[in-house]
Amino acid sequence: MTETFPQTTFAPLKPDRPVGIIGYGAYVPQYRLPASEVARIWKGGRAATPIKEKAVAGLDEDVATMAIEAARNALKRAGIPADHLRAVWVGSESHPYAVKPTSTIVAEAIGAVPHIQAADWEFACKAGTEALVASMGLVGSGMARYAMAIGADTAQGRPGDELEFTAASGAAAYIVGPAEEALAVIEASFSYVTDTPDFWRRPEQKFPMHGQRFTGEPAYFKHITEAAQHLMKATGTTAQDFRYAVFHQPNTKFPQRVASLLGFTPEQIKPGLLSPIIGNTYAAAALIGLAATLDVAQPGDRILVTSFGSGAGSDAFIIRVTEAITQRRGVAPTTQAYIARRVEIDYGTYVRFRGKLAS
Amino acid sequence: MEIPRHWRLKQQRYALVGEVCPHCEEKIFPPRDVCPYCGNEAKTQFTFSGRGTVFSFTTLTEAPAGFEQAAPYTVALVKLEEGPVITAQLTDLGDRPVEIGMPVEMVTRKIRAEDEARGVILYGYKFRPVMETPK
Ligand SMILES: [Zn+2]
Numbered sequence: 001m002t003e004t005f006p007q008t009t010f011a012p013l014k015p016d017r018p019v020g021i022i023g024y025g026a027y028v029p030q031y032r033l034p035a036s037e038v039a040r041i042w043k044g045g046r047a048a049t050p051i052k053e054k055a056v057a058g059l060d061e062d063v064a065t066m067a068i069e070a071a072r073n074a075l076k077r078a079g080i081p082a083d084h085l086r087a088v089w090v091g092s093e094s095h096p097y098a099v100k101p102t103s104t105i106v107a108e109a110i111g112a113v114p115h116i117q118a119a120d121w122e123f124a125c126k127a128g129t130e131a132l133v134a135s136m137g138l139v140g141s142g143m144a145r146y147a148m149a150i151g152a153d154t155a156q157g158r159p160g161d162e163l164e165f166t167a168a169s170g171a172a173a174y175i176v177g178p179a180e181e182a183l184a185v186i187e188a189s190f191s192y193v194t195d196t197p198d199f200w201r202r203p204e205q206k207f208p209m210h211g212q213r214f215t216g217e218p219a220y221f222k223h224i225t226e227a228a229q230h231l232m233k234a235t236g237t238t239a240q241d242f243r244y245a246v247f248h249q250p251n252t253k254f255p256q257r258v259a260s261l262l263g264f265t266p267e268q269i270k271p272g273l274l275s276p277i278i279g280n281t282y283a284a285a286a287l288i289g290l291a292a293t294l295d296v297a298q299p300g301d302r303i304l305v306t307s308f309g310s311g312a313g314s315d316a317f318i319i320r321v322t323e324a325i326t327q328r329r330g331v332a333p334t335t336q337a338y339i340a341r342r343v344e345i346d347y348g349t350y351v352r353f354r355g356k357l358a359s
Numbered sequence: 360m361e362i363p364r365h366w367r368l369k370q371q372r373y374a375l376v377g378e379v380c381p382h383c384e385e386k387i388f389p390p391r392d393v394c395p396y397c398g399n400e401a402k403t404q405f406t407f408s409g410r411g412t413v414f415s416f417t418t419l420t421e422a423p424a425g426f427e428q429a430a431p432y433t434v435a436l437v438k439l440e441e442g443p444v445i446t447a448q449l450t451d452l453g454d455r456p457v458e459i460g461m462p463v464e465m466v467t468r469k470i471r472a473e474d475e476a477r478g479v480i481l482y483g484y485k486f487r488p489v490m491e492t493p494k
Binding site: 030058059060061062064065068069096097105108109110111333337338341343 | 369370373374376406428429450451453454466467468469470480482485490491
């Protein structure tokens with residue numbers, strides 16, 4: 001026992017008891033704001049837009065309601081009663097309350113209360129994947145059989161800010177459990193975290209600030225490539241060992257470029273690259289991309305997933321799909337089914353939905 | 360302050376938790392502990408599937424106090440597949456016209472906030488047109 005300490009700095013995270021994804025579920029609201037609408041209002045209609053359109057939550061939706069639907073889909077695929085969960089953790093930067101957890105609302109609505117851990121996680125766009133790492137630990141230690149990690153956001157940009165083209169809404173939920181019950185085994189994880197102020201929001205401010213071009217090289221690209229490269233090196237894998245890869249997607253170009261830097265082809269990121277048609281769903285972005293990838297993956301396929309959260313950090317995961325996926329994924333709507341129920345809105349409706357009218 | 364009442368009703372509101380009568384097996388919503396069908400005691404919890412059909416509906420353009428932010432919206436009598444008929448708001452209709460007999464499913468949504476910026480947010484069931492599930 002004692003000779004394993006201290007661990008080397010570069011060892012990947014791997015629980016003693018193998019764990020995996022027992023169930024997963026996505027949610028994307030039906031409203032779409034075309035980027036051309038933002039350009040029409042703020043750029044005289046003449047602007048290169050970073051995506052085609054983004055998903056917008058309706059008037060009666062927020063992080064709690066979207067997380068609840070994603071969680072219900074994950075429970076259906078897991079085929080377990082909700083009260084078997086020992087944790088419900090929700091990662092977001094747009095929790096409905098400043099004080100009062102979203103996780104208790106979600107846990108109550110799905111029927112997981114009262115014998116659970118519940119808490120909200122906050123780390124910009126990687127709050128959901130951080131909760132996933134914690135779930136691996138809770139289940140991998142044997143303290144819990146099942147734990148749920150959710151990433152959800154109703155992201156906001158200041159009117160006219162560049163972020164308004166992309167800041168979108170969505171949620172994804174994952175139930176972690178023993179590897180032998182998993183529809184995808186989590187083989188290992190690795191994180192890379194530094195204090196890099198590329199994007200932030202101070203208390204009681206409605207909209208975030210960002211460091212413009214600082215968000216690229218030292219933040220997004222540096223953290224994702226470090227996390228992914230270390231994980232691949234530590235596990236003796238290369239890009240060719242993966243059928244698919246999913247990266248945090250604040251726009252269309254960043255994930256395409258980081259994939260290419262890491263040696264992945266456009267084919268490998270295709271099913272999980274949703275930002276062009278749903279926008280940047282922040283804490284949900286990499287996790288919805290993974291859900292869409294699991295919707296089409298075959299048993300034996302390996303998937304590399306790497307999130308990025310401003311401030312800053314990345315969590316990377318190596319996931320191997322099992323035979324169980326073919327039996328269980330059909331019992332809940334696919335990510336593409338959510339994306340397909342599209343209702344286009346104009347900028348005026350968007351302003352009303354997102355509460356941007358001063359009263 | 361209505362917080363205690365909303366708190367007591369949260370399970371039935373969040374997840375359509377009602378009752379099943381142990382004597383005549385009828386499903387009961389909202390829960391009332393006495394079976395309206397046979398008059399016997401009925402306290403066994405039952406979670407409804409959330410599937411149903413539109414029985415009748417009306418669209419409100421002048422919303423009552425507390426619901427102004429949502430107007431216009433459609434309220435329907437929904438016949439649950441387990442039997443009971445309940446009143447609920449329809450959501451996610453988009454441009455779709457509502458029709459009698461339209462299949463709908465339960466979703467948990469924001470009902471209203473007691474005070475738009477500062478109050479407790481109330482969540483509860485609404486119904487939307489059924490989504491396709493692959494198999
Ligand atoms: Zn009865």
